Amino acid sequence: MSTPAYRRIVRRETHSPRTVATIVVAVLLILALLYAGVEIVLGLLAQPPLLVSPGDAAAWIVGLAGAQPAGAVIGGGVVVAVLGLVLLVLGVAPGRLPKHEMAVDGRAVVVDNGVVASSLAQRISEETGILRDDITVGVSHRSVDVTVRSGFGDPYEVAPIAAVVDAELERYALVPAVTPRVRVTSPPERRESR
Template sequence: MTSPALRRVVRRETHSPRTVAMFVAVILLILALAYIGLEIVLSLLAQPALLLGPAAAAGWLIGLPTAQPAGLVIAGSVVLAIIGLVFLWLAVTPGRLSRHTIDAGDRAVVVDNGVIASALAQHLAEEAGLARDDITVGVGHRSVDVTVRPGVGIPVDKAAVQAAAEAELETYRLTRSVRTRVRIERPTQEDDEL
């Protein structure tokens, strides 16, 4: 994957735009500006304010540092700063889609995490001699979680499942390495009664 155009395509397929965050920010800004505009129009028409008229709001804002307890002003400032940092973080960092890329030489191969999870679960079921429904695999950006629920009296070696999962993931040639975690859930007495 050497071509810059190919890298752009892969990035577009594995990262998501921050459309939802931008949409929320724009809607909140539009609502705030509409309210301010409505209060200004009501003030110009000599009508009573809905909540707080422009003159009263300006006076409250100017007198805020001295009229309110310092702790309250600082807490409000910190909350506003955190909200601002969250929006800044969302604006700067890219979102990630649930996909991985596979090393395929000069070709771009993007695979959905669900496909990787399904293939790995099928392979592990065949390796361990279990039913496919007894194995659940979740694939994230940096980790793979394997949960094995063997039936009563069926021994399962956690280390063997871990090794099989890691070996199978190596054959997929994912460009970003993932950490594998295996859990063996033993059936409870209640499961036996069902």
């Protein structure tokens, strides 16, 4: 396999298609056009409209700006503009799946963010002796957030944990690269029982 084939495979596995958004928009447009067609046919046959006749709808739209309060017209325009902007962003921006590529020589390797988080938490536990249940790891597209809950007594040092995280992430060689953030939280205060 050549490099362009790898790139295509990795992109297909790490980006979501816009199929659902496209289908929803297409179905809504088809329904709107179907309704308009039925109303036009009913108008041509001199039958009463289902909701409103095409002529009345056109007259209402033309007179909308003068008949309605300016705030309502502006609000409606803003809602339509935001909807259009959302559809434009959905159509242009790539959708990302919660996965990363691992830079491995000669192979296309895609790994789920949950697997990276679990593996990283396990490595931190093995290297530092911290209980696995006290480590929480979150992996997003550009960052890794590691939270270690301290037990009672002396809190854990951030530097050794950060060193393990950095070494493990360097070994994974994730593409795109992620920025780690390590936090150590103090234990909750004990309540005295009476």
